[in-house]
Every structure is written in C-alpha cells, then in structure tokens.
Amino acid sequence: MTRFWRRWMIVWCWAVIVFGLVLAGAGFEATSGPTRMAFALLGPAHPLPPMLDPTLRFSIGLMGAVTLGWGATMLATVIAGDGSPRLWRAITVGVVTWFVVDSTLSCATGFPLNAVSNTVLLVGYLIAMRGIGVFSPNS
Secondary structure (H helix, E strand, O other): OOHHHHHHHHHHHHHHHHHHHHHHHHHOHHHOHHHHHHHHHHOOOOOOOOOOOHHHHHHHHHHHHHHHHHHHHHHHHHHHOOOOHHHHHHHHHHHHHHHHHHHHHHHHOOOHHHHHHHHHHHHHHHHHHHHOOOOOOOO
16 A cells, blocks of 8 residues: 555544544533534434433444444554455455445435435545555456
8 A cells, every 4th residue: 555545544544433433422412512513414304303312322322433443443454554455355345335234224214415425435435445456456
C-alpha cells in the first residue's frame, strides 16, 4: 500500500470511528446531541423522539459501539501494514455485506439519506481498494 492510499484509508477509518462515537452518544442524554443531529440530517421525516427510552438508547448506543469497533479494527489493519490483496478482498466482502444490509434497512425504514452516506463511504473504500490493486487480476 503506497503512502497515499495508506493515508486515504486512515482518514476513511477515522470517519467511521467518529460516526460510531456520534451514535454511541445516544446512550446518555448528556451526549445525545450529535446523535439527534445525525438522525435529523439522515431522516428528517423521522427525528428522534424528545425522550429516548432505554431500549432505543441501548439500540443506537450499541450500533455506535459496533461501528466504532469496526472502524478501529480497519484502522488496526491499515496500521499493521499487511498489504495482502487476499486480506483486503476478504474485508471487502464484509464491507459490501454491511452496505447491502444497512442500506436496504435504511431505505425500508424511512432513512434513505443514510443509504446515500453509506454509498459515499463504500465508494471511498472501493476507490482505495482499486488504488492499491486489490481487484487487479494478478493480485
């Protein structure tokens, strides 16, 4: 992985981590402001209720924790420097799986703008994978 693509992926990972932190913030009222803002942007027709019940706090907070962990795992992979195309192809299967499930559920539940942001994230990832040669026939 060249220096450029390594930096690209580090920025990509940090974007995922920050979004995870935003979602995890829903776990407590004092830190739920950024989560409310994200929901207002991604699904203006479906804002979060003024009072989040414990189940909703748990669900959104847990989703944030998983997203945060996913970003941190990807960052660790980039930092470890294993440039194996085989590894990156396997990770790509996971990223595409996330994209399909998350975007389908986003549209089905009234949050289509989340599918748009998912697409931006996926494209950013796939650009890096193409740049490092993961999809070339001889890798």
